[in-house]
Amino acid sequence: MTFPALVGSPVASGVNSGPLSATLPASRTANNILRATVFWNARTTAPAAPAGWAYVPAVGGGDAFVSANGGCLAIFARVASNTSADALALPSGGAISAVVEQITDPGGFGLAGLIATMISDWAGTGNPPSLATGWSGDNLFTAVQGLNTDSVAQNSWPATYELGRASSFNGGLWGRASVASAQIAAATDDPPGAFQAFGDGVNNLLGTTAVRGTAAPGPVLTGDITTDPAAPTGTLQSNPPSTLTGNITTDAAAPTGGISSGAAPGTVVLSGWDNLAGMPLPSTSVARITMQRLSDGVQVLNLPGLTTSADLATPVISITNAALVAGTFYLAIANNADGTVLGVERVQAV
Numbered sequence: 001m002t003f004p005a006l007v008g009s010p011v012a013s014g015v016n017s018g019p020l021s022a023t024l025p026a027s028r029t030a031n032n033i034l035r036a037t038v039f040w041n042a043r044t045t046a047p048a049a050p051a052g053w054a055y056v057p058a059v060g061g062g063d064a065f066v067s068a069n070g071g072c073l074a075i076f077a078r079v080a081s082n083t084s085a086d087a088l089a090l091p092s093g094g095a096i097s098a099v100v101e102q103i104t105d106p107g108g109f110g111l112a113g114l115i116a117t118m119i120s121d122w123a124g125t126g127n128p129p130s131l132a133t134g135w136s137g138d139n140l141f142t143a144v145q146g147l148n149t150d151s152v153a154q155n156s157w158p159a160t161y162e163l164g165r166a167s168s169f170n171g172g173l174w175g176r177a178s179v180a181s182a183q184i185a186a187a188t189d190d191p192p193g194a195f196q197a198f199g200d201g202v203n204n205l206l207g208t209t210a211v212r213g214t215a216a217p218g219p220v221l222t223g224d225i226t227t228d229p230a231a232p233t234g235t236l237q238s239n240p241p242s243t244l245t246g247n248i249t250t251d252a253a254a255p256t257g258g259i260s261s262g263a264a265p266g267t268v269v270l271s272g273w274d275n276l277a278g279m280p281l282p283s284t285s286v287a288r289i290t291m292q293r294l295s296d297g298v299q300v301l302n303l304p305g306l307t308t309s310a311d312l313a314t315p316v317i318s319i320t321n322a323a324l325v326a327g328t329f330y331l332a333i334a335n336n337a338d339g340t341v342l343g344v345e346r347v348q349a350v
Contacts, residue, residue: 002106003183004113004140004211007032010101010166010179018092025102028082033103033114033211035077039146039168041175042094043072050089053078056116056209057331057344059131065118065205070094071175073146073205075116079105097168097177103140106214109297112331113212115346118144121204126197128158130190131208134294134329134348138213142181143191146205152196154178159193212297266324266349270317270332273308282315284308287337289317294329294346324349 013023022036035056040047046064049055053076055063064074072093080086080102090096107113119129128143143158154167154176161180168177178195189208197204270289273281284307291301300323308315324330326349334342 002214003138003185004033004106004213005104005183006140006164006181007102007104010099010164012097012099012166012168012177014095014097014168014175014177016095018090018094018096020090020096020098022088022090022098022100024086024088024100028080028086028102030080030082031105031108032080033077033105033111034080034086034088034100035075035103035114035142035209035211036088036098036100037144037146037177037179037207038074038076038090038096038098039148039175039177039205040072040093040096041148042070044070046072046074047091047093049076050091052085053088054111054341055344056111056114057346059115059117059346065120065207067120067205071146071148071205073118073144073177073207075118075144075207075209077111077114079110095175097146097175099166099168099177099179101142101164101166101179101181103211105211107212107297109212112292112294112297114209115294116207116209118205118207121197121206124197124204126156126194126204126206128191128195128206128208130188131210132188133210133212134187134346135210135212136187136295138183138185139187139189140181140211140213141184141189141191142179142209142211143195144207144209145178145195146175147178147195147197148175148204154196156194156196158191158195161191161193212294264326265320265322266326266328267318267320268324268330268332268347268349270319270334270345270347271314272343272345273315273317280311280313280315281308282312283310284315286317286334286342288335289319290333290335291319291324292331292333294331300324300330326350 056075163181
């Protein structure tokens, strides 16, 4: 197993009145991950993801976190190309602050290896939320903060999150974005300690995000093969399922045996089928949905021509398939016919 690692120092930039062309790490390695934590102090809606970048999927759905007072915290990512295509153009929304990190991707998961969760800190504690990734192994966890009342530089950080501490600050001229990371061999972490807070929960937005390390070892085969009666029998099975092929050969008179995945079909239910105005989309065709297993980034399904249910209030798409394993987390990606992304949802099969 190998941890994702920060490459160099995070790069901070900001502007008192947007838009902003965020400053990137000067030297970038192709196929590394670029991740940007961005805070606007005067946005009332989540912006579209910048060209060439995507939102890091949030637990429970949604993209950016928008507070009741207009503050907006978002986390974007892309696979680095070390070309002008890496440019991060952020739309207006009052003052903007951004911190961009370059991170290795030892598992080769790309954007499927990122996840996040965000909250509004109503209590004014500055304590980032717990994040359950659904991944085992070596992960890079990062605590983030967007703070509107930017009177002083960041002077408090989550304890043990000591890697890549960085903050966009310019003497109160714009809201502040801050990040701090830790390499943790666990699927879940709750960053201890807190960022600086001013007791104004409306303007203090917090999050925790993670990058997946190398893939866990493949499933272990379990079972019994009996070879010492005249007619040996037995079964090998794995969970999660693998594609297994082969033969059982013995020198008995009539050997038999089998290899089985040993798993019943799982089901996922995809929700949130609304248009940009927030209106539900019942009986609507979706050109393609792919399912990626979060534990190792493997695409397990590629399904064309699906349709949302006829429920006028909360249309869904339900998928039952032997490739889905109950209890396993997946990243569902819906695409339009031209290949553009229609939506992304983290789901658990049942």
